[in-house]
Amino acid sequence: MINNMKENECCGCTACINICPVKCLGEYSNELGFSYPIMNNKEDCIECKLCEKVCPTLKEIKTKSEPINSLCSYAKNNDIKSASTSGGIFTLLASKILDEGGYVYGAALINPTLVKHIEVNSSEELWKLQGSKYIESKLEDIFLVVKDRLQEGKKVLFSGVPCQIYGLLSFLGKDYDNLICIDLLCYGVPSPKVWSKYLNFINKENKNIKYVNFRDKTYGWKNYSLKVVFEDGSQYLKEKNKDLFLSTYSKGGYIKSYCYRCKMKGFPKKSDITLGDFWEVDRVDSDFNDDKGMSAVFINSAKGQNLYNEIINETNYLEITAERLDEISPRIGAPSKLHKNRDIIIKEIDNMPIDVILKKYAMPTRVDKVKNIIRISLRKIGVWDGLNKILEDKKARRNINEK
Ligand SMILES: Cc1cc2nc3c(=O)[nH]c(=O)nc-3n(C[C@H](O)[C@H](O)[C@H](O)COP(=O)(O)OP(=O)(O)OC[C@H]3O[C@@H](n4cnc5c(N)ncnc54)[C@H](O)[C@@H]3O)c2cc1C
Ligand code: SF4
Ligand code: SF4
Ligand code: SF4
Incomplete structure (x- = not known):
């Protein structure tokens, strides 16, 4: 059952909540007001695993x-x-x-x-x-x-x-x-x-x-x-x-x-x-x-x-x-x-x-403002988008590994 998903693994799509045949999953809001599924009645769960099968973040x-x-x-x-x-x-x-x-x-x-x-x-x-x-x-x-x-x-x-x-x-x-x-x-x-x-x-x-x-x-x-x-x-x-x-x-x-x-x-x-x-x-x-x-x-x-x-x-x-x-x-x-x-x-x-x-x-700090001026200049000469893509992809990979 989908009970122990971390928040950074769940997009909050509600597929699991709605598919559950015995309605034992509900919804809760976290400290930022985002919605996530929660197990309300564990005793009712029939271990059918439908909630896991429908979860889009568990699929490739x-x-x-x-x-x-x-x-x-x-x-x-x-x-x-x-x-x-x-x-x-x-x-x-x-x-x-x-x-x-x-x-x-x-x-x-x-x-x-x-x-x-x-x-x-x-x-x-x-x-x-x-x-x-x-x-x-x-x-x-x-x-x-x-x-x-x-x-x-x-x-x-x-x-x-x-x-x-x-x-x-x-x-x-x-x-x-x-x-x-x-x-x-x-x-x-x-x-x-x-x-x-x-x-x-x-x-x-x-x-x-x-x-x-x-x-x-x-x-x-x-x-x-x-x-x-x-x-x-x-x-x-x-x-x-x-x-x-x-x-x-x-x-x-x-x-x-x-x-x-x-x-x-x-x-x-x-x-x-x-x-x-x-x-x-x-x-x-x-x-x-x-x-x-x-x-x-x-x-x-x-x-x-x-x-x-x-x-x-x-x-x-x-x-x-x-x-x-x-x-x-x-x-x-x-x-x-x-x-x-x-x-x-x-x-x-x-x-x-x-x-x-x-x-x-x-x-923005002073450093951010300087970075912004550099970014605008690089964009004007047409090299920013390619360079930024490489930097962002690298950063995103690092974030995922850290989370
Ligand atoms: C949270 C969010 C982030 C976005 N990020 C980008 C982005 O990074 N780059 C980009 O190019 N476009 C982004 N968009 C899309 C863009 O803002 C327009 O919604 C889109 O171009 C459609 O515009 P429209 O003029 O055709 O219709 P509109 O009438 O402007 O759009 C209405 C559509 O938006 C949907 N919608 C509105 N708010 C939400 C919401 N909170 N959750 C789900 N659906 C919603 C409605 O269901 C409807 O389908 C984002 C939209 C939202 C809601
Ligand atoms: S589609 Fe992705 S980025 Fe957009 S709200 Fe859902 S989880 Fe977030
Ligand atoms: S395993 Fe089946 S019964 Fe249990 S929470 Fe998931 S969908 Fe509901
Ligand atoms: S189906 Fe998966 S991603 Fe969607 S709300 Fe349930 S746990 Fe989160």
Whole structure:
């Protein structure tokens, strides 16, 4: 039975909890608010080992292969694009499934500190799934709901981070023609507890929050911001490099411990389509970039290609060859960086105010600033990406060995 998995061996996909025939596994939140399975009723366990068989992190995962098609793309509809994180491709794909009477699953902000996977079956509700939410999305029993819909013969689109797709497919244990899976390029999911504390810091007066946007485009898609709008009309709006939460996240400050060794985010994919931000668009064609959102789209299966063909006329796009992609974006799917002060940040989380912790341990030092200048200079002369890949791979191997 799966009882003694270490946290850095578990992505929290819930496949084991949902497969257990006698429901003896439950869920607990660790000190950072991440979810993990826990044995609730050991006496009920029938030692069937199904929980181990479905666990994606216990299976071998191959990481070297290419998608069958790669594109740089965005929705022609500006409203869709501005309400989305990247180019709005998720909304176009999901709308097609809803138009055909299908069901769409994805991450919704239930309240300012809780993200959960929900079912949507009307286009009026699709906005709930739009946009990246930078905390772990709780899956609860959503795999059971998806299985029921599939068995009813309904079309289903399930979206989420790659480990959630691995978990679902492993839980289902067989192919369904009526299921399409969309995953994301994934840096890792930030801690719900850190976010909750950070929101309290932003909202010292405890005002009612109207909405939160982790990827607001007021200052552009590339220079995105954290935006929190309050019921009284006031707002918090800070660019990614000035906001402590976003800037520490991008440096690997408080993502889930499995994220640092995750192989599920690399190619080949289990999903039919993978979506991300095409940050390197200017290296492909700067005239194509209006800085309002650009999606990286990877078609991984024939099923994915068929669905994508249905929306292609609603997009503007450039096709990217595998060689070009490797040249301009060699780090896709590579392990996430481990922040050098991650352990201290976590240790201090309940002892110090969050802004003090992040300012003290996560802000760039003078040495970091010099390194940054060197990095920018190397990037300008075109040698940074290759060099960085070698350094990061070496560091990731060291981290895995140390953990
Ligand atoms: C935690 C996280 C990390 C990411 N890391 C990267 C990265 O390193 N590089 C990169 O290029 N792109 C990354 N992305 C993907 C990117 O931000 C966009 O989500 C993606 O490009 C789709 O954009 P869109 O405009 O097509 O659709 P959008 O409408 O912006 O995206 C909606 C989709 O995001 C899913 N989603 C939102 N929040 C979560 C969540 N917390 N957990 C699971 N699914 C969620 C929804 O289910 C839905 O499928 C990340 C996204 C998330 C949520
Ligand atoms: S071994 Fe079987 S019964 Fe025991 S926890 Fe795992 S799935 Fe449940
Ligand atoms: S099945 Fe998923 S949740 Fe369960 S132990 Fe494995 S990775 Fe963790
Ligand atoms: S990095 Fe891997 S384990 Fe972490 S959220 Fe992304 S897919 Fe899941």
